[in-house]
Amino acid sequence: MNITSKQVAEILAQQDNITILTHFHPDGDTLGSAVALLRALRKMGKKVNFLNNDPIHPKYAYLWEGLQKQDFEEQFVVAVDIATEELLGDDLKARYAGKIALAIDHHPSNTLFAGDTCLEGDSAAAAEIVYYIIKYLGVEIDAQMASCIYTGISTDTGCFKFRNTTARTFYIAGVMKDLGADTENINEVMFEIKTRGELELERRLLEKMHYYLDNRLAIALITQEMYRVTGTTEDECDYIASLPRQVAGVMVGITIRERTNGTWKASVRTKPPIDASAICKQFGGGGHANAAGCRFDGSLKEFVAKFVEVVEEALQ
Amino acid sequence: MNITSKQVAEILAQQDNITILTHFHPDGDTLGSAVALLRALRKMGKKVNFLNNDPIHPKYAYLWEGLQKQDFEEQFVVAVDIATEELLGDDLKARYAGKIALAIDHHPSNTLFAGDTCLEGDSAAAAEIVYYIIKYLGVEIDAQMASCIYTGISTDTGCFKFRNTTARTFYIAGVMKDLGADTENINEVMFEIKTRGELELERRLLEKMHYYLDNRLAIALITQEMYRVTGTTEDECDYIASLPRQVAGVMVGITIRERTNGTWKASVRTKPPIDASAICKQFGGGGHANAAGCRFDGSLKEFVAKFVEVVEEALQ
Numbered sequence: 001m002n003i004t005s006k007q008v009a010e011i012l013a014q015q016d017n018i019t020i021l022t023h024f025h026p027d028g029d030t031l032g033s034a035v036a037l038l039r040a041l042r043k044m045g046k047k048v049n050f051l052n053n054d055p056i057h058p059k060y061a062y063l064w065e066g067l068q069k070q071d072f073e074e075q076f077v078v079a080v081d082i083a084t085e086e087l088l089g090d091d092l093k094a095r096y097a098g099k100i101a102l103a104i105d106h107h108p109s110n111t112l113f114a115g116d117t118c119l120e121g122d123s124a125a126a127a128e129i130v131y132y133i134i135k136y137l138g139v140e141i142d143a144q145m146a147s148c149i150y151t152g153i154s155t156d157t158g159c160f161k162f163r164n165t166t167a168r169t170f171y172i173a174g175v176m177k178d179l180g181a182d183t184e185n186i187n188e189v190m191f192e193i194k195t196r197g198e199l200e201l202e203r204r205l206l207e208k209m210h211y212y213l214d215n216r217l218a219i220a221l222i223t224q225e226m227y228r229v230t231g232t233t234e235d236e237c238d239y240i241a242s243l244p245r246q247v248a249g250v251m252v253g254i255t256i257r258e259r260t261n262g263t264w265k266a267s268v269r270t271k272p273p274i275d276a277s278a279i280c281k282q283f284g285g286g287g288h289a290n291a292a293g294c295r296f297d298g299s300l301k302e303f304v305a306k307f308v309e310v311v312e313e314a315l316q
Numbered sequence: 317m318n319i320t321s322k323q324v325a326e327i328l329a330q331q332d333n334i335t336i337l338t339h340f341h342p343d344g345d346t347l348g349s350a351v352a353l354l355r356a357l358r359k360m361g362k363k364v365n366f367l368n369n370d371p372i373h374p375k376y377a378y379l380w381e382g383l384q385k386q387d388f389e390e391q392f393v394v395a396v397d398i399a400t401e402e403l404l405g406d407d408l409k410a411r412y413a414g415k416i417a418l419a420i421d422h423h424p425s426n427t428l429f430a431g432d433t434c435l436e437g438d439s440a441a442a443a444e445i446v447y448y449i450i451k452y453l454g455v456e457i458d459a460q461m462a463s464c465i466y467t468g469i470s471t472d473t474g475c476f477k478f479r480n481t482t483a484r485t486f487y488i489a490g491v492m493k494d495l496g497a498d499t500e501n502i503n504e505v506m507f508e509i510k511t512r513g514e515l516e517l518e519r520r521l522l523e524k525m526h527y528y529l530d531n532r533l534a535i536a537l538i539t540q541e542m543y544r545v546t547g548t549t550e551d552e553c554d555y556i557a558s559l560p561r562q563v564a565g566v567m568v569g570i571t572i573r574e575r576t577n578g579t580w581k582a583s584v585r586t587k588p589p590i591d592a593s594a595i596c597k598q599f600g601g602g603g604h605a606n607a608a609g610c611r612f613d614g615s616l617k618e619f620v621a622k623f624v625e626v627v628e629e630a631l632q
Contacts, residue, residue, distance in 0.1 A: 161503045168490070170493060173476070173486045183481065187479075194564065195564045202522065206518065246508055247511070271504075
């Protein structure tokens, strides 16, 4: 059933021993939302943990500063910022598929896999929804929760730059700032600082960007070798996915990354009206209207050729 | 005299035939503030023009869409976002030094050169102050004014990323979004789109970044030759000044640019507690605590050597 953030608060108020699930390859919104909610529920005296399928980049460690894992028998499972059970990642999916009571999400593509779903597609981040849930829970938002919510909002909007940013996004960001969110350090960690290795990776990527379809499609490639030589990891360099779309005239920017098992994944970024989610759907992937992703098991050459074909169609 | 934004509104309400001055090498805040104020005052039936010393980058053209220069005998001169008369630029300084009735500014370094000065150093942008002035003038903010104010705020905060961003900054941005500011296109033009030439300039700059003082100082160099080869101009590539400071561990990032007359100018960006303005003061320049600028007539080698010396002292 699709429920409101107020109803979510009413349900959560009745529950205890809660596990909050984050999506695989966890980002600032799934983590910020999960930990903000965890902090609020614990403040109410409940036992709550959050789980992640994949390792978390150390830059997010400030989110759970001072928190310890709790010991309890799990009674209620919540998923935040997760559009499909696939996105739980293999381990969490094996454990939790079909057992998730509540989903809090802002992806219009959410498959309504949970018992109840609070789906607000016009929220820039799941953290926006979590802000209202915490308000309805009646919990006072402290500086640490504010930092969690601000992290979700700022990372999912590219620091208020993406088209999903609304007046409400700014409003909540302002309130979080007022409540003590450490925006200065969060912005520095999330949007400012790059290692020399990352800059070197960026330089190599710029050297090798390829253009197709009258320069309306740009494809950048990152190989495992490039990570190795520059001393970087995929998680660190996530922001790089937005680079190809930044080029003047480019409508679709794709960053193809080699996975450790030799297969490929792509981050697709589009300018309106081109639908990134529709492009990725043709590869079995998905996401938002202007930012989506997919994987591919064949050769790189095939992957690129199919992208050129699919994007050509989308551009028409 | 230092006056409030409310007093500014009271003064402006009494005046007519107003010229608004912007600072040399005009940016989004001086232009956005000037044109927002111009639009508001014209809506009150007053005659108002704005003047710029240097050519304006075409990306700002949307600010004065639909506006024409007006014909009148100037009676009152206002400076916006201008800290010293030097920053008027040579031509405007020759015409207006000593004749500016009112300054609206957010630079703590403002020299109080005007008859009256509304100086609010805790405003992220002059456009924040202009927002309140227009409110006090009683003028309804339309979508075009909102876009002007949003431009000033977003460009002076690096799209809400810089440390000058306050809860009020977010609040005003949200109101501007609600009032119809075209944030999507403004963000795209100001923060997203780069030409292939700009990316190539960035790549070349990354290739040649130099590190000093245990990697705490990074200096990047842009020569006129680099602009020529990449087909870029200085105005287009203004954002590049923030690149050296982005490197992990760097406390002071300096971008030195060759001017067309063979002399040099530098943009200095620091992380707290290092004071960029104090560093630039030693070269006769100035600015904000974490972003300042200066010029140098000697050799590049001397300029770099003096920077290393001055920054070494600042780091102690």
